[in-house]
Every structure is written in structure tokens, then in C-alpha cells.
Amino acid sequence: MLFLALSILLSVLLLLNFRIFPRYKVDTFQAIVFNYPVCFLTGWLLLPAGQSFTIDFSQTWTWLAFGLGVGFILTFMLSGASTQRMGITATSLANNLSLVLPVCFSLFVFKTGGKVFDSLNYLGLVLAVVAVGLSTYKPEAVTDSSTKRSRLGANVLLPIGVFLFYGATNTMINYMNLHYIPSTDKTIQVTLTMVIGAIVAGIVMLLIRLIQGKETIQVRNLIGAFTLGIPNFLSFYTLVMALSAFGGNGAFVYPVYNIGVILLAALMAALFFKESLSIANKMGLVLAVIAIGLISWQELASLV
Template sequence: MLFLALSILLSVLLLLNFRIFPRYQVDTFQAIVFNYPVCFLTGLLLLPAGQSFTIDFSQTWTWLAFGLGVGFILTFMLSGASTQRMGITATSLANNLSLVVPVCFSLFVFKTGGKVFDALNYFGLVLAVVAVGLSTYKPESASDPSAKRGRLGANVLLPIGVFLFYGATNTMINYMNLHYIPSTDKTIQVTLTMVIGAIVAGLLMLIIRLIQGKERIHPRNLVGAVSLGIPNFLSFYTLVMALSAFGGNGAFVYPLYNIGVILLAALMAALFLKESLSTANKLGLGLAIVAISLISWQELASLRV
């Protein structure tokens, strides 16, 4: 549970970074592109003694890791387009509700044996989906420039794409954890390979935008990349370690991770950013606590023994 708790905390730090970027005029796109080299350097510092990072192109997992890294960047770009054309609410819900994809794959395809689900656990999963939807719901103001009218046509596919891409990347993380990370000391090696895929894809996008005259690099964006990159790598690393600790059981880890991030983020936003919650949000947070209890009731019961 320690790795899961650390991953939740570090993920909330990521959200806080994004929240304060506009205050310091940090360009989010550039910060994300440059945060991946920072991630790579962070991972190198965490390599176990005696290990060095190498890339073996003869291994299947190397290419899967590259593809996953590219998926990270593409998912971000898709989220940005969906936010601009379909609004914040639809995109946020699609992002958070995507947890059902890795959960279903973990239960019915991978059939991980780290935890046997009973009726209470399954009911907790259903409540988790409802809780995520309610706790992330934000009514859009008519003056919100991100809330566009005339949302029919191809734009409707954008939040669906966000749902599928987030679900696919999380499912692939779980799959690689089950089949291509033989021991925890290899976790950083695999993670660094994923980061390289993200670095290559991100820099290519940035170069194209620079050539088109759509971007100008500012030092403040590099500072933002450092504050983003360190918790980004550590949050991903601890999430993979949490999956390993629970036998690759994404059906257990991902719901707790998602609603844990939502609960902690809501608390931090209320305390430090003075953000208010709607009745639906408060109901969602309450259901999230119930969902956590139901999903992990066996683990909670064992703590009392």
C-alpha cells in the first residue's frame, strides 16, 4: 500500500503543477515535452547499484515500451483537442472513467491472481465509476471559452478517443508489468525505455511547431519541466511498483489509485486553492470513500488482525 499511497500523492503534485502553470505563464505543451528528459535523468539516478541503462532492440518489450511512450504524448494531445472543442467536463469524465478499461482487462482477460473478487468488491467497482463521474463533474459556464456550441459531428469522437487512449495506455502498463518486468529491479529499465519513446515523439512535435512558428522556447517553461518531470517519473514508477506488489491486479490498484487522486486533489484544492465543491462533487467524494472500503475490505480487515 505504501507504493500506491506514494503514487497518489505524487500524481496530485502533478495536478498542482498544471494548476499553477498559468499563474507563472508556463506553457503547458513545452513543459510536458521537456519534462520527459527530466524524467529520464530522474530514472538514471534511481538505477540500482551495478546497473546501467541499455536498449536491447531484439526484445519485444523494448518496442512495446517505445509505443507506450508515444501513446503518452498522443493521449495528452488528444486531451487538449477534446478540452478545446468539447469542453472540460466531457474530457475530464472521459479521462477518469477510463479506469473501467484496465479493470475489465485485469479481471476478464489477464485474470490476475493477486486478489479474488467477491460481490462486495464488484459492487465497490461499480460505485467507483459512479463516484469518479460525480466527483469530477463541473457544470460549464456559458462564458467558458472551452465550452463550444455545435458539438455534433467528428468532435463527438474526441472524448471517446480520450477514454480509449487513457484506458489503452493503462491497460498496456498492466500488461507489461505482468509479462515483461520479471523483477522489481528491472522496473526502472523498462520505465526509462518508455520515457525515451515519449522524448522522441514530444521533441518531433515541438520541432514541427517551431518550424511552423507556433512555438517560442522560454526559460520559464524549462523550470516548469523540472517541477513536472521529477514527480511525473516517480508517480509512474511507484504505480508500476504498486501493481507488482498486488500481483499485477489492475482491478484492485486502478480504482483505488483514481479515486485516491480525486479525494486528495479535492482536499488540496479546497485547502490551498480555495476551490468550492458542488453537491454532486461532495456526493461523489462520499461514494469514493465507500467504494475504497468495499474494494479493499479484505485488506482493511487483515490490518485489524
């Protein structure tokens, strides 16, 4: 249970980083780009005794991992922009409820759901999508009505993008687990390979922006990379450790993890950043908890 609690705390810490970056004038783009080398260093230090990191270009999963790394950095950038413009609560909801997509792929495409979904499970999937929509509703105080509609419409796309991108990357991870991941003791190896893909993609994007004169590297952005990179890797690592502690029972760990992140993120946003929730946002928060509970009610009930 300790690893599960740590994973929840570390995941919320990522969102808090994005929220406070503007206060300290940390450039989110640069912090994300430089956070991946920090992730790699953190993972390298956690390699099991006797293991060394190598890249086998002859393996299909290596190239899929590279592709996932690119997806991760794009998703991370969306998450940062969404947190700053739509708030922690909406972004954490979109992030965590993206589990709907890999669940649907497991059920209808991969045929590896592990159980037969009943009407309550399907109702949970529908409510999850509704919850994301309600949580992203955040009108802005803009005097001109046309400008208000324009800004709101553009901002709403951010958590929706987070929902879709996180869902897509998690679906690909499930696909790799089914067909390409060599063994469970190689978890850090595979994760580090994904990080390499993110590092390459980030450096290419940064170089382009430097050449265009749109970026200036500053020390505070490197500091932000450390506060972001360490919890970024450890949140994933502790989640894997939690899965191992519960015998690989992802149907229990993931719902509890997602519910914990949603509720803790909303609490932190209200306490430290005075983020106000509209009635629609509160309804989305309640529906999110109900939805995740319905999706995995069988596993949760078996533990009571």
C-alpha cells in the same frame, strides 16, 4: 508506508503543476515535452549500482515500451488540459478511477484477477463509472445557452479521455508484466525505455509545431519541465517501492493510493484554488471512495 505517502503527494503535485502553469504563463505542451528528458535524467540517476541503461531492440517488450511512452505523453497532455478546464478534482477522479479498465481486462481477458469477484466488487466497478460522470459535471457561467452547452460538452470529454487513456496504458502495463517484463530488478530499465518513447514522440510533435510557427521555446517552459518531470518520475518510482514494501500487495496499495490522491487533490483544490464543488461533484467524490473500497474490500478487511 512512507513510500506510499510520498507517491500520493508527488502525484497530487503533478496536478498542482498543471493548475498553476497558466498563472506563470508556462506553456503546458512544451512543459510536457521537455519533462520527459528530465524524467530520464531522474531515472538514470536512480539506476542501481552496477547497472547501466541499454536498449535491446530485439526484445518485444522494448517496442511495447516505446508505444507506451507515446501513450504516456498523449495521456499527460489530456490530463493537463483537463486540469486547467475542468479542475483538479474531476481530473484526479478520472485518472484514479481508470483502474476500472485494467481490473476488467484482468478479470475477463487476461484471467488473472487473483481472486473471484463477488457482487460487492462488481457493484464497486459500476459505482466507479458513475462517480466519473458525476465528477465531470461542471456547468460554466456563459450567458448564451447554446455556447454554454457547446463549451461544457467539449470540456467534459477531457476527463473522460483521461479516464480512457490512463486505463488503456495501465492495461498495457499489466499485459507487459504478464508476458514481457524480464524481471522485477529491471523496473527502472523498462521505465526509462518508456520515457525514450515519450521523448521521441514529444520532439516530433514539437518540431512540427515549430516549423508551423505555432511554438516559441521560452526559458519558463524549461523551468516548468523540471517542476513537472522530477515528481513525474518519482511518483511512479515511489509507488513501485511501496509495492515492494507491502510484499507486492497491489490490491491493498493501489486502492489506498487512489483514495489518497483523490482526497488530497480535492483538499488542495479547495484550499489553494478555491475550486467549488457542486452537489453532483461531492456525490462523485463520495462514490469514488466507496467504489474503490468495494472493488478491494476483501484485501482491506484482511488488514483490519
